[in-house]
Amino acid sequence: MSNRLLDWCFKKSIWVYHVNTGSCNGCDIEILDVLTPYYDVERFGIKLVHTPRHADALLVTGPVTRQARERVLRLYRAVPDPKLVIGVGSCPTGGGIWHDSYATCGGLGNVLPVDIYVPGCPPRPEAILYGVAQALGLVPKQVEARSFVEE
Amino acid sequence: MFKHAVSELKEAILCLRAGQVTLGYPFEPHSPEPGFRGFLSLDPDKCIGCGACANACPARLISVEDQDGHRTLDFVLARCTYCARCRDVCPQQALAMSEQFETATSSPEDLRITIKLRLVRCRECGAVVGTQRQLNRVLNELPSQLGLPPEKMDWLDLCLSCKRTRALREGVLTVEVRA
Amino acid sequence: MQAWRIREPSMWMTEFLTGNRKTYGMNQIGGVSRDLPEGYQSRILPVIDRIEKEVTAVVDAIVEDGSLKLRLQGSGVLSHEDAKAICVVGPTARGSGVAIDARADHPYAAYGEVDFEVCVEQSGDNWARTMVRIRELFEAIKIVRQALAKMPEGPVMAEVGLIEAGGEGVSSVEAPRGEVHHYALTGTDQRPYRWRVRAPTYPNLQSVPAMLKGMTIADAPISIGSIDPCFSCTERGAVIDQKSGLTRVYTQDELLRQFRERFG
Numbered sequence: 001m002s003n004r005l006l007d008w009c010f011k012k013s014i015w016v017y018h019v020n021t022g023s024c025n026g027c028d029i030e031i032l033d034v035l036t037p038y039y040d041v042e043r044f045g046i047k048l049v050h051t052p053r054h055a056d057a058l059l060v061t062g063p064v065t066r067q068a069r070e071r072v073l074r075l076y077r078a079v080p081d082p083k084l085v086i087g088v089g090s091c092p093t094g095g096g097i098w099h100d101s102y103a104t105c106g107g108l109g110n111v112l113p114v115d116i117y118v119p120g121c122p123p124r125p126e127a128i129l130y131g132v133a134q135a136l137g138l139v140p141k142q143v144e145a146r147s148f149v150e151e
Numbered sequence: 152m153f154k155h156a157v158s159e160l161k162e163a164i165l166c167l168r169a170g171q172v173t174l175g176y177p178f179e180p181h182s183p184e185p186g187f188r189g190f191l192s193l194d195p196d197k198c199i200g201c202g203a204c205a206n207a208c209p210a211r212l213i214s215v216e217d218q219d220g221h222r223t224l225d226f227v228l229a230r231c232t233y234c235a236r237c238r239d240v241c242p243q244q245a246l247a248m249s250e251q252f253e254t255a256t257s258s259p260e261d262l263r264i265t266i267k268l269r270l271v272r273c274r275e276c277g278a279v280v281g282t283q284r285q286l287n288r289v290l291n292e293l294p295s296q297l298g299l300p301p302e303k304m305d306w307l308d309l310c311l312s313c314k315r316t317r318a319l320r321e322g323v324l325t326v327e328v329r330a
Numbered sequence: 331m332q333a334w335r336i337r338e339p340s341m342w343m344t345e346f347l348t349g350n351r352k353t354y355g356m357n358q359i360g361g362v363s364r365d366l367p368e369g370y371q372s373r374i375l376p377v378i379d380r381i382e383k384e385v386t387a388v389v390d391a392i393v394e395d396g397s398l399k400l401r402l403q404g405s406g407v408l409s410h411e412d413a414k415a416i417c418v419v420g421p422t423a424r425g426s427g428v429a430i431d432a433r434a435d436h437p438y439a440a441y442g443e444v445d446f447e448v449c450v451e452q453s454g455d456n457w458a459r460t461m462v463r464i465r466e467l468f469e470a471i472k473i474v475r476q477a478l479a480k481m482p483e484g485p486v487m488a489e490v491g492l493i494e495a496g497g498e499g500v501s502s503v504e505a506p507r508g509e510v511h512h513y514a515l516t517g518t519d520q521r522p523y524r525w526r527v528r529a530p531t532y533p534n535l536q537s538v539p540a541m542l543k544g545m546t547i548a549d550a551p552i553s554i555g556s557i558d559p560c561f562s563c564t565e566r567g568a569v570i571d572q573k574s575g576l577t578r579v580y581t582q583d584e585l586l587r588q589f590r591e592r593f594g
Contacts, residue, residue, distance in 0.1 A: 036334035094229030121232040131255030148195035155396030188349035234355040
């Protein structure tokens with residue numbers, strides 16, 4: 001009963017902690033844009049918090065550089081359960097252009113268990129909103145792998 | 152003190168005049184501007200498997216692999232940066248950047264396009280010549296451009312080295328050796 | 331928040347002009363990858379006119395705001411001598427009276443053909459840096475209007491042959507935070523082999539200790555924010571052995587010694 005209550009509460013207004021693991025800041029500015037008057041994510045109760053211990057979700061940008069890897073793991077452990085990990089941009093999704101660089105870990109999936117990826121370079125604020133809503137189970141997924149074979 | 156009060160009043164008027172500008176998204180769609188570079192879409196009927204896109208992609212996410220009788224082009228769109236270089240270089244205009252941006256997913260494997268095309272191998276040595284569609288394009292376009300009849304195209308399914316050998320043997324091509 | 335609201339139409343404008351709000355994907359070797367779409371003039375001019383009008387109203391409202399001035403004036407002071415000694419760049423330097431601007435000092439692209447003013451303030455505090463940035467916004471609008479009026483016809487891309495491996499190139503341009511330098515070493519198959527950026531935040535951050543000396547803790551976030559730091563651009567140099575994966579960070583003395591031994 002208390003678990004169902006927690007699940008119901010969790011969907012209501014998640015507080016988000018933003019982590020930059022070495023991104024070019026494009027995705028970071030688009031995340032800040034989601035808080036601005038035109039897209040206004042605060043009307044859904046979602047706000048940025050200043051410490052991971054108050055957060056429900058981690059919003060991660062950037063290919064995880066070597067230096068950032070340990071800090072990202074510590075941040076993940078600091079966020080209390082239940083938690084969501086959302087990777088924003090092409091860099092956490094597949095490593096971006098840096099996928100085979102010696103200085104990065106090749107994507108967030110190699111470091112943390114990720115709940116949802118929002119691809120884009122940078123993703124539009126609407127796309128980030130959609131990704132967060134999808135993580136909460138409010139909207140369906142719209143992409144799937146496509147394969148064509150010439151017989 | 153007075154100046155400060157006037158300034159605060161001006162700030163308040165500014166905010167009031169701005170009013171509410173929040174867009175209706177996600178309850179209303181907000182389509183992007185025309186020319187927006189969104190998720191890649193491939194027209195499987197137009198692609199000839201030339202691999203120009205694989206050469207141009209900065210993230211090297213397009214791989215071209217020839218195996219047995221098929222050429223497979225694999226687009227790992229998880230790391231796409233939406234630069235549209237592939238669309239710019241494609242000779243068949245088979246690639247387009249759609250307007251789709253709601254592409255969030257829990258698994259990057261959903262962001263993958265593969266296309267498998269029939270391969271033509273050299274009838275003498277078995278090396279790869281190209282895809283059947285590439286040869287079809289040559290067959291369709293080259294004779295009209297050069298004024299050649301189609302029956303002159305029977306060397307089309309030979310690989311480059313076999314073509315050279317045949318040309319030297321039949322005297323179509325000569326090589327000058329300087330002492 | 332009003333500033334973010336005013337900025338948003340310029341994002342939509344760039345989406346119309348280039349296909350993306352932020353990563354324009356235009357720069358190519360030899361030119362730009364695509365021409366501006368039809369009707370770009372009629373799209374750009376109303377947007378910048380509106381931005382200019384709204385920013386003027388905002389500046390008019392905040393310039394006499396007592397609480398803002400109390401917070402920003404006199405805090406985070408970077409003296410003229412310190413600014414020159416630490417070699418800061420961009421609005422951080424221009425706020426302390428050092429008139430450097432890569433667009434004026436070594437003009438690139440079309441900056442030699444447009445008139446603009448290098449905005450300099452003398453007091454070196456957070457307020458000076460804010461005013462420099464606001465004045466630069468108006469200068470930028472001036473530059474855009476001049477560029478639109480002088481735009482020539484013609485191709486957007488020059489013929490570039492095959493690029494040889496082993497070529498080196500360095501460029502300095504003026505980014506919003508200051509002078510940024512790029513170094514590229516070309517490799518085989520028409521791709522770069524090495525690429526290194528010296529971002530402007532790297533020297534600008536060195537000025538933060540000088541700014542914070544004697545200040546209270548409450549002034550620290552504003553002073554650090556006034557240099558507009560991009561923390562992604564502030565990596566120390568680390569040497570990674572690709573085969574073994576071991577890393578090593580060089581100290582300043584070791585780096586200087588290596589550099590002097592190699593280049594004399």
